[in-house]
Amino acid sequence: MKDALAFLHTAQVHVPTFERLVRENAPALRVRHVVREELLADARVTGVDDADLIARVNEAMHEAAAGGAKVVVCTCSTIGATAERTPSGDAFRALRIDRAMADKAVRTGPRVLIAAALESTLAPTKALILSAAQNAGIAVQPALLFVEDAWPHFEAGAHARYIETLAGAIRAAAIEADVVVLAQASMAPVADTLADLGIDVLSSPAPGTAHAVTLALSLSPT
Known part of the structure; x- marks a missing residue:
């Protein structure tokens, strides 16, 4: 069965928080969590407009959607705008949590x-x-x-x-x-x-x- 929703996090601590919030709204919804801590660490060094960082954020959003999720949410505000602009065609909707x-x-x-x-x-x-x-x-x-x-x-x-x-x-x-x-x-x-x-x-x-x-x-x- 395919995922319905996926999250891209930059800290492992966010996984249980967002899992709980999803369950409060839709207990049976299939959800995937991807954690890429290095994206935030690198954004703090290079800035969010760095071309390599943008490419890796986009890659991570597609990785999160690999299970079939139609909606992928980035929970990191630093890279949220980049994630929201991820080219996805009709594969999934890219959102930022904030x-x-x-x-x-x-x-x-x-x-x-x-x-x-x-x-x-x-x-x-x-x-x-x-x-x-x-x-x-x-x-x-x-x-x-x-x-x-x-x-x-x-x-x-x-x-x-x-x-x-x-x-x-x-x-x-x-x-x-x-x-x-x-x-x-x-x-x-x-x-x-x-x-x-x-x-x-x-x-x-x-x-x-x-x-x-x-x-x-x-x-x-x-």
Whole structure:
């Protein structure tokens, strides 16, 4: 039996998260996960416009679709725009996990605070927010927050400390924001930590997965 949906991740830790989110939406859906950690590592060095990196991201998206998936989602915001542009013909639909989040963010308020633990994620996410705003005919004022001291905790497997560091920095910076965008999928738990902030704190995994599942079901044979 063919896959219906596939994910391209740049960290193994994301696999159980997205598997759970898919099961919450469609328990019987066949899903494939491909992990290519080196793509994020290389993007941080070469930049996302490097021709070799683009070719390898496209290759990884096709690898994820090899089981027959009609929808392939990249869960890494740094390379998401590249993945979304993967030439696939009619073989599959290439998506980025954070587009649904961006569409909601620009409709929530004009002052959008984009927070990230990786500097390489900020520019692609800002471009996504501006694109979503343009598509919606809405003017936005994106601001960027780079929490530089958070990522080493993630790399060390100290996830509680990672979330705590991010939450503290975002809480201090969000005073003049209408909405906070958590630019990386790994940051999703920060939304619960900041539930008392008084403004929406948006993460990408849940809305992005829900959209992908809906699309996969619509494209799969009944």
